[in-house]
Amino acid sequence: xxxxxxxxxxxxxxxxxxQPALMLTAGLSPATLPEWDSVATVQLVLATEQTFGVRxxxxxxxxxxCAGDFLTLLEAKVP
Amino acid sequence: xxxELLLALDDRALARVIAHLPAADLGAVLAxxxxxxxxxxxxxxxxxxxxxxxxxxxxxxxAVDSPWRGSLLGRWLLAQSxxxxxxxxxxxxxxxxxxxxxxxxxxxxxxxxxxxVRREAGDVAGSVADLIACAQRQPGYALLSKAAxxxxxxxxxxxxxxxxxxxxGIVSSSTVELTPPLLRLLAARDGLVAExxxxxxxxxxxxxxxxxxxLHAFKPDFIIxxxxxxxxxxxxxxxxxxxxxxxxxxxxxxxxxxxxxTPCTILQHAFDFPPHESAxxxxxxxxxxxxxxxxxxxxxxxxxxxxxxVIVDCPRLAAQAGAETWSxxxxxxxxxxxxxxxxxxxLLDRYVRLIAARVGLAKKxxxxxxxxxxWAGVVGEDGPHGIKVGPPTPIGxxxxxxxxxxxxxxNRGVLLAVCSKNNDADSREPFRSTLGMVLKxxxxxxxxxxxxxxxxNLRQIAQQLNLGTDSLVxxxxxxxxxxxVRRExxxxxxxxxxADPAGYVGAIDRRGYFEALALSEEDLARNxxxxxxxxxxxxxxxxxxxxxxxxxxxMRMHHGPFNGAVHDRVVQLLNKTNQFNVTTRRHGPAEVAxxxxxxxxxxxxxxxxxxxxxxxxxxxxxxxxxxxxDIWEIDTLLxxxxxxxxxAEEFMxxxxxAAAKERGIARVRGRYLPTxxxxxxxxxxxxxxFMEESRMADGAATYVWDVRGRVFxxxxxxxSAGA
Numbered sequence: 001x002x003x004x005x006x007x008x009x010x011x012x013x014x015x016x017x018x019q020p021a022l023m024l025t026a027g028l029s030p031a032t033l034p035e036w037d038s039v040a041t042v043q044l045v046l047a048t049e050q051t052f053g054v055r056x057x058x059x060x061x062x063x064x065x066c067a068g069d070f071l072t073l074l075e076a077k078v079p
Numbered sequence: 080x081x082x083e084l085l086l087a088l089d090d091r092a093l094a095r096v097i098a099h100l101p102a103a104d105l106g107a108v109l110a111x112x113x114x115x116x117x118x119x120x121x122x123x124x125x126x127x128x129x130x131x132x133x134x135x136x137x138x139x140x141x142a143v144d145s146p147w148r149g150s151l152l153g154r155w156l157l158a159q160s161x162x163x164x165x166x167x168x169x170x171x172x173x174x175x176x177x178x179x180x181x182x183x184x185x186x187x188x189x190x191x192x193x194x195x196v197r198r199e200a201g202d203v204a205g206s207v208a209d210l211i212a213c214a215q216r217q218p219g220y221a222l223l224s225k226a227a228x229x230x231x232x233x234x235x236x237x238x239x240x241x242x243x244x245x246x247x248g249i250v251s252s253s254t255v256e257l258t259p260p261l262l263r264l265l266a267a268r269d270g271l272v273a274e275x276x277x278x279x280x281x282x283x284x285x286x287x288x289x290x291x292x293x294l295h296a297f298k299p300d301f302i303i304x305x306x307x308x309x310x311x312x313x314x315x316x317x318x319x320x321x322x323x324x325x326x327x328x329x330x331x332x333x334x335x336x337x338x339x340x341t342p343c344t345i346l347q348h349a350f351d352f353p354p355h356e357s358a359x360x361x362x363x364x365x366x367x368x369x370x371x372x373x374x375x376x377x378x379x380x381x382x383x384x385x386x387x388x389v390i391v392d393c394p395r396l397a398a399q400a401g402a403e404t405w406s407x408x409x410x411x412x413x414x415x416x417x418x419x420x421x422x423x424x425x426l427l428d429r430y431v432r433l434i435a436a437r438v439g440l441a442k443k444x445x446x447x448x449x450x451x452x453x454w455a456g457v458v459g460e461d462g463p464h465g466i467k468v469g470p471p472t473p474i475g476x477x478x479x480x481x482x483x484x485x486x487x488x489x490n491r492g493v494l495l496a497v498c499s500k501n502n503d504a505d506s507r508e509p510f511r512s513t514l515g516m517v518l519k520x521x522x523x524x525x526x527x528x529x530x531x532x533x534x535x536n537l538r539q540i541a542q543q544l545n546l547g548t549d550s551l552v553x554x555x556x557x558x559x560x561x562x563x564v565r566r567e568x569x570x571x572x573x574x575x576x577x578a579d580p581a582g583y584v585g586a587i588d589r590r591g592y593f594e595a596l597a598l599s600e601e602d603l604a605r606n607x608x609x610x611x612x613x614x615x616x617x618x619x620x621x622x623x624x625x626x627x628x629x630x631x632x633x634m635r636m637h638h639g640p641f642n643g644a645v646h647d648r649v650v651q652l653l654n655k656t657n658q659f660n661v662t663t664r665r666h667g668p669a670e671v672a673x674x675x676x677x678x679x680x681x682x683x684x685x686x687x688x689x690x691x692x693x694x695x696x697x698x699x700x701x702x703x704x705x706x707x708x709d710i711w712e713i714d715t716l717l718x719x720x721x722x723x724x725x726x727a728e729e730f731m732x733x734x735x736x737a738a739a740k741e742r743g744i745a746r747v748r749g750r751y752l753p754t755x756x757x758x759x760x761x762x763x764x765x766x767x768x769f770m771e772e773s774r775m776a777d778g779a780a781t782y783v784w785d786v787r788g789r790v791f792x793x794x795x796x797x798x799s800a801g802a
Contacts, residue, residue: 004098007129015225018232020163039256042414043224050221051125061413079095 005052005074012047013067016040026068044070052078082111090120098126102133109134119151119182127156143170154178155185162196171196180562187216191226198229203238207267208569214268215565216575217590220261220421227260230267242270243438247430248299248343249275250283252310253417261423265431270440270549270570280415287337295340301434302337303346304330307393307417308353311373315358318367323375330380334388344387344437344667346430349377351393351418354406386646386668389433389596393418396425432591438665439655442572442592443546445488446537448555449499449506449528453518454478455580459501463508469515477580482517484584489522493593494544496525498536498553503528533560534567545720547657547756552592554583597647629725629796632689636730639802641675641682641699648696649684652717657756659728660717661749661763666701679704681711681738685731687722688800697722698731702739702747709745716749716763730797732767739786746783753778768792 003009010024017035030036045061048054048070054077063069085093085108093112100108109127131137140147141160147153154174161171175193182189194209210226210233218226234240247262249255255277266273276297278286283304286294294302311326319325334345350373356362363370380390397405400422407419418426435441450457455474456466467475468482489495495518499506506528510520520526525543527536533555541548549570555561561573574587641649650668657663666674674680685698701715713735718728739747749764761778765771768791769782 004126004129008125011125016228018228042257042416045413046420047221047224055409058409058412061409
């Protein structure tokens with residue numbers, strides 16, 4: 001998986017889950033990362049919006065199920 | 080690749096170019112750009128860091144003698160790369176420390192990064208200190224929440240956070256998950272170690288009313304009732320004429336029910352207003368309109384002045400943030416979070432300041448620099464007629480606005496002090512001869528202009544006013560002076576003034592340093608009292624001998640049990656007196672009301688009048704039965720330091736012992752509980768003739784006075800003057 005946003009998004013995940021060695025993959029999800037609960041999703045959304053200067057819509061946030069969803073959204077919103 | 084062209088791009092555009100470069104070109108581009116870039120942008124940093132693994136000759140660029148050291152951007156990249164490498168942690172630390180000083184608007188980010196490195200290096204206390212310093216720079220939500228999460232992680236591993244312990248329960252109709260970490264960090268920043276209970280969302284009524292709820296089991300010192308407009312349950316139009324009565328009445332019942340179970344202070348949100356209103360202006364204009372009812376409820380909340388209930392002025396905070404920023408519809412639909420994340424620091428800051436005021440940590444002195452702070456220009460060079468203040472210049476108006484704000488603070492009891500690097504004579508001249516000055520020399524409780532270092536002068540100011548250095552707020556346009564004070568005296572609140580003097584008032588006001596819960600007559604008279612004190616001291620010098628001085632003061636003490644007229648001042652003194660206070664027990668308004676109603680508790684206030692005027696209420700005592708009905712324990716004995724050395728404490732003790740005798744009490748016990756600040760009363764009971772009864776390793780001790788066997792010696796220079 002390669003995306004210009006991967007590295008910075010990985011930084012956000014590492015910080016929120018306090019796992020400095022976490023390797024971000026598209027398939028990373030609440031199923032594979034037990035600490036990823038609904039509060040974490042809100043924190044991830046807020047941090048991603050702020051870091052990349054974007055807004056996610058209500059539908060987009062509700063549909064997030066894995067890290068790949070963040071990358072797809074960022075591809076579409078950040079040039 | 081044309082380097083000049085790349086350097087001409089703005090940071091964001093350059094970040095995009097670098098993000099999409101073929102790996103083969105990366106080395107050439109970064110070689111040209113990084114060490115020559117003069118700006119710093121963290122998005123650019125993140126993009127470059129993301130591509131570093133692909134960089135050829137990476138080791139050379141990231142070496143200790145890297146050419147990248149020459150630019151801010153380069154230093155940040157190096158510091159960040161080295162931070163992940165155990166062998167380079169000392170080098171990273173050094174670089175972060177430079178960046179804390181150099182990186183301007185990113186100073187708070189640099190502090191957070193240094194906190195992370197310190198944590199890696201095992202320096203937990205240093206890490207905590209950096210996080211607190213980071214919070215002091217007032218970062219936005221994103222950065223603050225990162226620092227808050229890190230602080231929680233350190234605390235979970237047992238890191239000690241300095242400060243006073245408090246317990247806060249939060250009940251709310253919205254999600255509370257985002258609040259506790261931020262609130263813990265902001266509390267730590269202001270000297271409070273907060274343990275927080277967040278009630279499950281939406282069940283605030285049950286939590287408050289039910290004595291068996293998790294909230295009451297937690298035994299909070301403070302309960303925050305975080306409601307907003309939706310909780311009022313109002314329609315845009317046509318609400319019942321008594322809607323405001325009903326809403327206000329329900330809140331009163333909730334408070335009373337909660338405080339019956341847990342004696343605590345309640346922080347109640349005043350209602351904000353819906354960001355969208357289908358009825359438009361009609362909601363405000365029509366009787367029963369939603370905006371009108373909410374405004375009416377809020378007015379009642381403010382006017383109620385219930386003991387033990389503090390109102391959080393959410394409508395004002397919402398106006399300050401802007402209604403569109405305060406409410407985030409998407410965040411409400413997605414996460415039931417209100418208000419919006421970006422305004423949480425503003426709201427939680429207000430909680431912390433109100434709690435600080437309640438536990439006696441409110442700031443008391445505004446310390447002001449002169450040149451380019453109170454006026455534009457340097458009086459030593461430009462002269463009293465060359466500096467600018469007031470009309471006609473806009474810059475002069477901006478400085479006059481700061482003076483006016485300071486004067487308003489002074490008029491409600493905040494002390495003002497000057498701390499300036501200047502000749503004393505030069506610095507006083509504008510107050511005498513410059514047109515447009517708002518402040519006068521005698522508005523200041525202290526005026527210090529010399530060439531000493533500012534930290535030394537700040538200590539001097541605190542000492543002369545008999546206050547701790549942590550009650551000072553320092554305002555200085557010079558970033559170097561601010562940095563020096565920050566480094567040497569982290570307990571002093573340092574205001575980050577913006578470059579434009581028009582922003583000075585906003586910068587001081589935003590943090591609510593001087594937030595007070597109630598206004599007392601003493602507040603209004605305080606400056607007069609301090610000035611009268613100066614006269615008293617000159618009399619002392621004249622009189623030469625202490626006895627002559629005390630006699631000439633002609634002191635009369637008015638005293639009596641706590642009553643409604645002195646209630647606010649009693650609560651205020653109980654909660655802010657730190658030094659002359661043997662037990663430092665913080666009783667809130669509700670508890671004081673309970674003492675007043677309890678005939679077994681003996682309370683007494685003391686108001687001292689002398690030949691220079693009324694000192695106001697300067698002392699409080701509270702005694703209650705201990706293990707037997709004929710043994711009293713002194714729960715509280717406190718006095719204002721400004722009447723030290725005037726036999727006031729002797730008079731107070733004589734009064735208490737006389738009352739004990741009258742009530743048939745056999746023994747009176749005094750207790751000293753040491754704190755960081757009350758060393759001056761460590762030997763008070765011995766000095767007054769009490770016998771030591773027990774002593775603990777930490778310095779706590781108890782003393783007794785045998786009421787039947789002994790008589791307190793008469794107090795020569797203070798006369799009783801009735802209530």
